[in-house]
Amino acid sequence: MPYEDDEVTRLIVDGHDAVAFAPVAHLTVGGLRDWLLSYEATSEVLAAVSPGLTPEMVAAVSKLMRNQDLIQVGRKCRVVTRFRNTIGLPGRLSVRLQPNHPTDDPRGVAASIVDGLLFGCGDAVIGINPATDSIPAAIELLKLIDDVRGRYDIPTQSCVLTHVTNTLAAIERGAPVDLAFQSIAGTEAANRSFGIDLGLLGEANEATRSLRRGTVGENVMYFETGQGSALSAGAHHGVDQQTLEVRAYAVARAFDPLLVNTVVGFIGPEYLYDGKQIIRAGLEDHFCGKLLGIPMGCDVCYTNHAEADQDDMDNLLTLLGVAGCTFVMGIPGSDDIMLNYQSTSFHDALYVRSVLGLAPAPEFEAWLDRMDLLDERRRVRELAPGGAQLAKFVGALELT
Amino acid sequence: MSNIVGDPQGHTENEAGTVGDTAAGVDPWVLLRRFTAARVGLGRAGDSVPTGRLLEFEIAHAQARDAVHTAVDFTAIRAGLTGLDTLEVRSAAPDRATYLRHPDLGRRLDPHCDTLPAPTPHNPHNPDEPVGGRFDVVFVIADGLSARAVHEHAAPMLLAVLPRLPDWRIAPVVLATQARVALGDEIGQRLRADLVVMLIGERPGLSAADSLGIYLTAHPKTGRRDHERNCISNIHPPSGLHYHRAADTLTHLMTQARHHGITGTTLKDDLPTLPQTSLTQTSLPRT
Numbered sequence: 001m002p003y004e005d006d007e008v009t010r011l012i013v014d015g016h017d018a019v020a021f022a023p024v025a026h027l028t029v030g031g032l033r034d035w036l037l038s039y040e041a042t043s044e045v046l047a048a049v050s051p052g053l054t055p056e057m058v059a060a061v062s063k064l065m066r067n068q069d070l071i072q073v074g075r076k077c078r079v080v081t082r083f084r085n086t087i088g089l090p091g092r093l094s095v096r097l098q099p100n101h102p103t104d105d106p107r108g109v110a111a112s113i114v115d116g117l118l119f120g121c122g123d124a125v126i127g128i129n130p131a132t133d134s135i136p137a138a139i140e141l142l143k144l145i146d147d148v149r150g151r152y153d154i155p156t157q158s159c160v161l162t163h164v165t166n167t168l169a170a171i172e173r174g175a176p177v178d179l180a181f182q183s184i185a186g187t188e189a190a191n192r193s194f195g196i197d198l199g200l201l202g203e204a205n206e207a208t209r210s211l212r213r214g215t216v217g218e219n220v221m222y223f224e225t226g227q228g229s230a231l232s233a234g235a236h237h238g239v240d241q242q243t244l245e246v247r248a249y250a251v252a253r254a255f256d257p258l259l260v261n262t263v264v265g266f267i268g269p270e271y272l273y274d275g276k277q278i279i280r281a282g283l284e285d286h287f288c289g290k291l292l293g294i295p296m297g298c299d300v301c302y303t304n305h306a307e308a309d310q311d312d313m314d315n316l317l318t319l320l321g322v323a324g325c326t327f328v329m330g331i332p333g334s335d336d337i338m339l340n341y342q343s344t345s346f347h348d349a350l351y352v353r354s355v356l357g358l359a360p361a362p363e364f365e366a367w368l369d370r371m372d373l374l375d376e377r378r379r380v381r382e383l384a385p386g387g388a389q390l391a392k393f394v395g396a397l398e399l400t
Numbered sequence: 401m402s403n404i405v406g407d408p409q410g411h412t413e414n415e416a417g418t419v420g421d422t423a424a425g426v427d428p429w430v431l432l433r434r435f436t437a438a439r440v441g442l443g444r445a446g447d448s449v450p451t452g453r454l455l456e457f458e459i460a461h462a463q464a465r466d467a468v469h470t471a472v473d474f475t476a477i478r479a480g481l482t483g484l485d486t487l488e489v490r491s492a493a494p495d496r497a498t499y500l501r502h503p504d505l506g507r508r509l510d511p512h513c514d515t516l517p518a519p520t521p522h523n524p525h526n527p528d529e530p531v532g533g534r535f536d537v538v539f540v541i542a543d544g545l546s547a548r549a550v551h552e553h554a555a556p557m558l559l560a561v562l563p564r565l566p567d568w569r570i571a572p573v574v575l576a577t578q579a580r581v582a583l584g585d586e587i588g589q590r591l592r593a594d595l596v597v598m599l600i601g602e603r604p605g606l607s608a609a610d611s612l613g614i615y616l617t618a619h620p621k622t623g624r625r626d627h628e629r630n631c632i633s634n635i636h637p638p639s640g641l642h643y644h645r646a647a648d649t650l651t652h653l654m655t656q657a658r659h660h661g662i663t664g665t666t667l668k669d670d671l672p673t674l675p676q677t678s679l680t681q682t683s684l685p686r687t
Contacts, residue, residue, distance in 0.1 A: 099438070100438075101436055101438065102437075102634065105435055105436065107432075107435035107436075108435040108436030108437075108438065109436075110435075111432035111433070111435050111436050111438070111440050112436060112438050112440055114432070115432075115438075115440040115441060268500070268603075269500045269501060270500070270501055270502065270503050273501065303603060304461065304464035304465055304467075304468055304603070304604045304605070304606075304609075305468045305500055305545055305603065305604075309461065310457075310458075310461075331438075332438040332439045332440045332442070333438070333439025333440075333442050333449070333453065333457065334439075334457065335438070335439050335457070335460070335605070335606040335607060336605070337436070337437050337438050337605065337606075337607050337608075339605075340602070340603055340604065340605030340606075340608070340611075341605065342461075342606065345439075345449070347442070347444065347447060347448055347449050350444075350447035350448075351447045351448060354447050382443075382444045385427035385428075385429060385441070385443070386426060386427055390428060391426070391428060394428040394432065395428075
């Protein structure tokens, strides 16, 4: 994509840090792989080189790397971001609580939020995909999450994953906006098909920061990506889907996001045919995003027309946990009843944190303690269906 | 966890109860499930899902997979459309495996298609303008990603809407195999219809493997973009949208489309609030 024709190319070229690049400038792509894996390339060294790497370099080297290489180097890269809590610290894995509902019924959404909180989920964000494009409906959902967050005094952030222009309109109308969300892609034309450009993302970043709602930091952008979106939009310029995906991470890093995740198996088998391809893509995306310095999470997911099942998701979730993935999704019983696909569940979050010894964000973990939701072995308590603690927790919702 | 019972899908019609005064000894999830079909309050086996819930999930996944891979049977659907003329077409995707990997083939007619008129030459004064005028509307029933949705809902849905269109010139119903939404563009163009209405099986979810979607496109021709269509989704009574409700919405949209000569986002903006009408529930295609 020529510099003259594509603002993402201009962003990559103009933002390239030649000084940071110098230590690896002499390397071939294969040499870069060896160097990334070497003991010399510590977390600090990788972070210093990161601004000197372009998405094309990172995508290229990922293609020479085996899954274990992607895990090893991904694990070395640390990216820490903050809003009302601290995300991305070593030994931590955060979860986006995704309480979607096909008609945005506030009680239905609240039921899913409570369920997730009781599993220790929601420290990355409580983030709803709304069922409509309506701005008033988005504002209602923002108020709903803000109200739940206030009632339980939860150190986390909320987001309604609507178009960035809707979020800007909600900000103008005084809505409690913590984060601005947007799907992004790796070419100017694909971003235009999403109705955005870099200027608009900058505007959203500024407007959301101006609300000063963060308590421990001001990373306010939440981006989603996924291999294949540029081809779906007819805006791929003949470039492979993985390189374009990594170019989207260059877009993300320009706006200091709190969270970025690839929705790795969402579109369908025309891009990632089966579990093996979804697993590979999830590890590639995580590695590439982390190396470029963004807080990379993953929607470990599949559709029912792909050749994949829960076993594949278990594999990818475990591998990403080992790779130091920043966050995953938490959906009641893995079944998103609005978007009609399967992602990771609240139970999955318990599992992966348990087997790998990972904890939620520290502020959120302290909240779980205050709510008496952790037992003496730091496991999330199971509240009895007829017990007083669950009744108290649910009763605080005052659903009528 | 043994007292957590009830079908997570079967309670959306219930009247809301009061949860605010939930007392100890009562399982609040029984009440909360009235508000959502989401799999909330599943209970736990350690960190994992209890066996009963695990098996429910796996059955639902198998049903959704079957819905994707079951071949559509138009014989039964034709029988349900008594008295209506039908035509059958196939897309350029020869089989299901190819269809799933190559959406572009599902958007084009089989090059050997001989059941539709040959393409009409374009208007010499404006080559981009499709030549309509022969029919006001053509209905297309397409398998899409759920043959089950089409088997269960396409005929009754069509029969619910036809009586509402007394003054419409309606083309024979086209039954399309291995079809994506955009296949309707070429069908409508070849039949010289002013509007194509496609009833198509939606991507199956676990809680609804039989969901039917309806897409309207004015002045169909190959190359129409998704923002030029209107969509009614989630038709799958009893838990999803009902036929009569969808038919009301569809008739309204069709009347507006005929009056304004357009469909898509610009048309939607002129409409009052409609049930379950959204083109952009997600930024990514569902069928």
